[in-house]
Amino acid sequence: MSVTHAPQTADVLARQDPELAEILLGELHRQSSTLQLIAAENFCSPAVLAALGSALANKYAEGYPGARHHGGCEIVDVAERLAVDRAKSLFGAEHANVQSHSGSSAVLAAYAALLRPGDTVLALGLPYGGHLTHGSPANFSGRWFDFVPYGVDAETGLIDHEQVRTLARTHRPKAIVCGSIAYPRHIDYAFFREVADEVGAYLIADAAHPIGLVAGGAAPSPVPYADVVCATTHKVLRGPRGGMILCGGELAERVDRAVFPFTQGGAQMHTIAAKAIAFGEAATPAFAAYAHQVVANARILAAALADEGIVVTTGGTDTHLVTADPAPLGVDGRAARGRLAAAGMVLDCCALPHADTRGLRLGTAAVTTQGMAEKEMERIAALLAGVVRGEVESVRAREEVRDLVGGFPPYPA
Numbered sequence: 001m002s003v004t005h006a007p008q009t010a011d012v013l014a015r016q017d018p019e020l021a022e023i024l025l026g027e028l029h030r031q032s033s034t035l036q037l038i039a040a041e042n043f044c045s046p047a048v049l050a051a052l053g054s055a056l057a058n059k060y061a062e063g064y065p066g067a068r069h070h071g072g073c074e075i076v077d078v079a080e081r082l083a084v085d086r087a088k089s090l091f092g093a094e095h096a097n098v099q100s101h102s103g104s105s106a107v108l109a110a111y112a113a114l115l116r117p118g119d120t121v122l123a124l125g126l127p128y129g130g131h132l133t134h135g136s137p138a139n140f141s142g143r144w145f146d147f148v149p150y151g152v153d154a155e156t157g158l159i160d161h162e163q164v165r166t167l168a169r170t171h172r173p174k175a176i177v178c179g180s181i182a183y184p185r186h187i188d189y190a191f192f193r194e195v196a197d198e199v200g201a202y203l204i205a206d207a208a209h210p211i212g213l214v215a216g217g218a219a220p221s222p223v224p225y226a227d228v229v230c231a232t233t234h235k236v237l238r239g240p241r242g243g244m245i246l247c248g249g250e251l252a253e254r255v256d257r258a259v260f261p262f263t264q265g266g267a268q269m270h271t272i273a274a275k276a277i278a279f280g281e282a283a284t285p286a287f288a289a290y291a292h293q294v295v296a297n298a299r300i301l302a303a304a305l306a307d308e309g310i311v312v313t314t315g316g317t318d319t320h321l322v323t324a325d326p327a328p329l330g331v332d333g334r335a336a337r338g339r340l341a342a343a344g345m346v347l348d349c350c351a352l353p354h355a356d357t358r359g360l361r362l363g364t365a366a367v368t369t370q371g372m373a374e375k376e377m378e379r380i381a382a383l384l385a386g387v388v389r390g391e392v393e394s395v396r397a398r399e400e401v402r403d404l405v406g407g408f409p410p411y412p413a
Contacts, residue, residue: 028411031410032405032410032411034345034346034401035346035380035401035405036366037346037362037364037366038347038363038366039181039235039321039362039363039365040208040234040235041235041363042236042238042365043366043370043410044234044239044240044278045238045278046411047277048238048278048281051240051270052270053270059072059073060266061077061080062261062266062267064256064260065078065080076267076269076273079269079276080267083098083276083279084096084097086280090282090283091211091229092223092224093229093246093247094247094248095247095248095252096244096245096246097244097247097255098242098244098272099259099260099272100244100245100264101264102241103133103208103231104243105243105263105264106231106232106243106245107141108133109230109258109259109262109264110204110245110255111145112263113254113255113258114174114204114227114254115174118144119174119175120147120148120173121141121177122148122164122168122171122175122201123135123149123177124177124179125151126351127351127353128152128180128351129180129181129182130181131179131180131181131208134149134206135147135149150163150164151163152354157315161191164176164191168195168199169198172199172200173199175203175204176199176203178192178205178206178222179207179208179230180209181208182323182361184298184319184321184322185317186210186318186319187210187220189203189205189220189221189222189226192205196227204228205226205230206231207222207230208243209236209320209321210319210320211235211237212291213294213295215279215291216287216294218288218294219318219319227247228251231245231246233275236291236294236365237282238281238282239281239282240275242272244275290368294364295317295318297368297374297376297377298317298319298320298363298364299316300374300378301322301362301377301380302322302324304380304381305324305384308381308382308384309329310328310329310360310385311324311327311328312324313325320368321362322361322362323352323359323361324362329389330389334349334358336388337360339388339390340384340387342398343387343392343394343401344401345380345383345397347360364377366410367380370408370409371408376408
């Protein structure tokens with residue numbers, strides 16, 4: 001599904017601050033003339049952009065609807081209630097908190113609601129696709145809690161369920177986290193619920209990446225299984241950059257107080273309004289078709305990369321994510337990313353399970369928003385492999401990228 005018109009923000013700025021207007025136009029040009037294959041990025045709609053630049057940005061609104069610490073919140077209360085109601089309806093949740101400024105903020109609040117410093121937490125290890133908030137020593141999570149990492153099977157690349165169960169029985173964690181930034185397969189939430197119940201642990205689902213697929217019916221939902229679901233509102237969900245938390249009614253007050261006043265202050269009402277718009281867009285049949293196309297594109301891309309000699313972890317994907325090792329083409333992930341960036345193909349590196357080198361992490365959310373489909377995925381894979389091998393020079397590759405994206409502008413005039 002393509003969006004409908006170009007953002008006008010730079011036009012408004014041109015008269016007042018031409019220097020910054022030039023920067024905004026430069027970024028729009030970059031996004032429109034290169035391939036956006038970063039798995040965590042997407043193109044939000046003009047309606048979402050309009051809310052982000054609206055007068056709601058002026059309003060201070062600490063607290064929650066009906067209980068703010070500032071006056072004049074009558075209108076923004078309506079906006080937040082609408083966002084909450086739409087999130088609850090979209091995901092079938094009893095309670096939704098839409099104030100988190102980011103996915104990491106949402107995870108921090110979930111930990112604050114359920115844990116105390118020093119508690120043991122079981123989570124996917126960072127070398128296997130775990131997030132910084134899943135126990136990195138550089139992050140609050142690794143400093144405040146005792147994280148025990150689980151991993152993936154060395155042969156299949158799939159989560160080692162038996163290891164999860166064994167570690168849970170041995171360490172008796174206060175919480176188990178399931179979720180990843182680089183695991184391309186569906187997570188078995190029912191299994192994690194079973195293990196959490198066995199050891200008396202809370203189950204926290206970090207669904208930052210798949211939540212948009214959940215909204216579109218293209219991935220299983222963690223909501224029926226997890227005590228708390230943390231997510232972002234960008235990525236596949238195609239909303240503004242931000243976070244949200246879903247939970248049952250029994251934890252609603254604890255979660256809300258963990259967000260405000262414990263971990264953050266005033267709500268960003270322009271962003272919350274933009275989240276409401278995104279939730280409304282995600283409830284449509286058009287978005288469901290989009291979500292399924294995202295997955296179809298990722299599977300085609302993964303298969304085409306494998307045909308080019310690149311090793312695709314887990315042998316494929318169930319989601320918008322593809323993680324791959326370009327080593328058979330003669331370079332590691334970092335070197336490959338540099339070559340691809342010079343060619344106008346923007347993507348990330350990631351850890352590769354049970355390997356000393358870095359791999360590539362790609363996503364199909366943004367290119368699918370632009371309207372690309374299976375044929376374009378095959379073209380992207382062939383060009384990517386040619387660039388990584390050194391068979392296609394960056395200048396020629398950039399021309400081909402411009403030709404491709406020129407037919408699929410993210411914000412058509």
